[in-house]
Amino acid sequence: MTTILEVEQLRTRFRTENGVVNVVDGVDFSIRAGETLGVVGESGCGKSVTSLSIMRLLPPNGRAEGTIRFNGTNLLELSEKEMQAVRGNEISMIFQEPMTSLNPLHTVGRQIEEAILLHWKVSKAQAKERAIAMLKAVGMPRAEEIYAEYPHQLSGGMRQRVMIAMAMACDPKLIIADEPTTALDVTIQAQILDLMRELKEKTGTSIMLITHDLGVVAEMCDRVIVMYAGQVVEETDVETLFEQPKHPYTIGLMRSIPELDEEREYLDTIPGAVPLPNQMPKGCRFAPRCAQAMPICHEQPPELLQLDGHKCRCWLYAEGRDEA
Numbered sequence: 001m002t003t004i005l006e007v008e009q010l011r012t013r014f015r016t017e018n019g020v021v022n023v024v025d026g027v028d029f030s031i032r033a034g035e036t037l038g039v040v041g042e043s044g045c046g047k048s049v050t051s052l053s054i055m056r057l058l059p060p061n062g063r064a065e066g067t068i069r070f071n072g073t074n075l076l077e078l079s080e081k082e083m084q085a086v087r088g089n090e091i092s093m094i095f096q097e098p099m100t101s102l103n104p105l106h107t108v109g110r111q112i113e114e115a116i117l118l119h120w121k122v123s124k125a126q127a128k129e130r131a132i133a134m135l136k137a138v139g140m141p142r143a144e145e146i147y148a149e150y151p152h153q154l155s156g157g158m159r160q161r162v163m164i165a166m167a168m169a170c171d172p173k174l175i176i177a178d179e180p181t182t183a184l185d186v187t188i189q190a191q192i193l194d195l196m197r198e199l200k201e202k203t204g205t206s207i208m209l210i211t212h213d214l215g216v217v218a219e220m221c222d223r224v225i226v227m228y229a230g231q232v233v234e235e236t237d238v239e240t241l242f243e244q245p246k247h248p249y250t251i252g253l254m255r256s257i258p259e260l261d262e263e264r265e266y267l268d269t270i271p272g273a274v275p276l277p278n279q280m281p282k283g284c285r286f287a288p289r290c291a292q293a294m295p296i297c298h299e300q301p302p303e304l305l306q307l308d309g310h311k312c313r314c315w316l317y318a319e320g321r322d323e324a
C-alpha cells in the first residue's frame, strides 16, 4: 500500500509566559492510502496539536519542526498560499464541535458550495449540485431544504453530517477527524461512525482519527498509535492492540473502558495526570503513574523499541534492562 502521509520527528513548540514548551516531542508515524489510523491518548497528550501541525493551523505562538510529507511534499516547507490549496482539498478536517467550525451566518448549502468553489473550477450551479449531492451522501433527509437552512436550525448530529459533507466535498485524500463524535449522544455517535466508515469504503480516502475512546478505535481503525505526553508510546495494528497491548499506559487505558453489559461500580482509571509540557519527568514520562516503574524508569527515557508487530516505548521490553 502506498504511504500518503509520513510524519518524521515532529516537534511542536509553543512560546509561553513560562518559556518555550514542547507539546509534541519527536513524533513519527505514517498513514497508508485507504487506511484509518487511530491516534489515542488522554487530553493533553499532543493529539490535537499533532493534527493542527499537519494542517498548519497552529496559533501564532506555535511552531512545528521536522518533516510532514504528504504525497511526497513536505508540508512544513510550503508557503501559506500553497498550503491553502492543500487544506480542505487534499486534506480536510472534522472537528468535535461543528458549531464552532460552521459559520452561523451562512446557510449550510452556501458553506459547502464555498468550500467547493475555493478549490474546484466549476460554475456556481455545478457547486450547488455537488453540495446537494454531498448532503444526500451523508444521509440527510430533504437535502434540498437543508441546503437552505442555517446551522442553528439543525441538531448536533445533523451538523456533524454537514461538517462531513463539507470535509468530503472536494474528494480529499486524507481526512483528519478530531474527536468527531465526542459531543454526540451514543446513538447518533454510532450513526456518524457508520457513515464515516461507509464513505471511506466508497471513496478510498484515508482517515486519521483522533479519539480518547477505545471503543471508537475498535470499530473504526486499522492501525493505532498511542500518544502520551507528546510522544508515541505504542504503535500496532488494531487487533494486536486489543489482544496484546504492551505499554503500561495502553493497558491502563484498556482497563478504564466502561463495560456496557456489566454493572461495574467503578472504573480502573489510571491514577494521576498527564504531566505538563514544562514539567516532564526526566526518565519515562509515564513513570509517576506507572505501577510497574523500575529504578531505571525514573532515570532514563526509554526509546521507542521495534518489537514483533509492535513499537513500544518502555523499559520492560528493552533487552538487558536488568543490568541497567
Ligand code: SF4
Pocket (backbone or CB within 6 Å): 247, 248, 249, 284, 285, 286, 287, 288, 290, 291, 292, 293, 294, 297, 302, 313, 314, 315, 316
Ligand atoms: Fe512504566 Fe517503566 Fe515502562 Fe515507563 S518505562 S511505562 S515507567 S515500566
Ligand code: MG
Pocket (backbone or CB within 6 Å): 043, 044, 047, 048, 178
Ligand atoms: Mg484534543
